[in-house]
Amino acid sequence: MPVRIDDTDRKILAALQRDASRSLDEIAAEVGSSKTPVWNRIRKLREAGIIGQTTVILDAEALGFEACFFVLIRTSEHDADWQKRFLAALKSRPEVQEAHRLAGDIDYILKVRVANARAYDTFYQALISEVKVHNVTALLSMEEIKSTAALPL
Template sequence: MLDDRDRRILDMLQKDAGISVTDLAERVALSISACSRRIQRLEESGHIARRIVVLDREKMGVPTTVFALVKTAHHSDEWTETFRRIISDIPEIVEAHRLTGNHDYILKIVLPRVEHYDVIYKQIVRKIELFDVSASISMELLKGGTAIPVGYAD
């Protein structure tokens, strides 16, 4: 069961996983050892899945975002697993979601420039049959990040 301090710790860690335990403890009004124990408990309980570094996409040379909407005529477990394996091997595909509605999947693809999308597209369609793929280029990021709301956790 999480309390308000746990939620504040989680909120601060997801904004800056590199924050020192000393600074974190001070901000949530705990001793360093108590704060450290709480972080360890949150890791052991799975509330903290992992700690990562978020890279600057401009500096890494992949400033362009393309969203590809995929339709398929195949819905078997075998096809889905093959598709999952194919897209997992393409590092430019940073997110993939199975959808309800008119499309089956959406892929978030980060690229050095929009023309590179064709390279990724060909990597996929050479390996698996798709019914339709339509792509949209992100013109501007209005909201981004990795933080999720912490108020719903038990």
């Protein structure tokens, strides 16, 4: 059963999405409440699974990961064993930031962050040595225009 959230919860969630590193006092002031009720609401939202892990966003380019590829994968394999091996291969590779199974002509799309094209090729060669794929198309992102994990509350 989904947890009911009200306008104050939405304000708290929006504030946390903008910057979760701020103090509880700052968040409480922003949402127009006091510290204890905000803390209790955050705890309730965590227990309900609405708030997941808290992390930081790193600057990929500043750390030398200058290439972002979107990898489109088509496969003729759809059995459970292949899917298990494919998912294990993806989960074992830190270059894969996102992986989605799709409806339509493309079976999977991956977001892969690497230093350069040579590093992508190393990733690609390792992946296809572990699992058989019918077709792989890699698209290099020329510019990141928008990237956010924030939900439109």
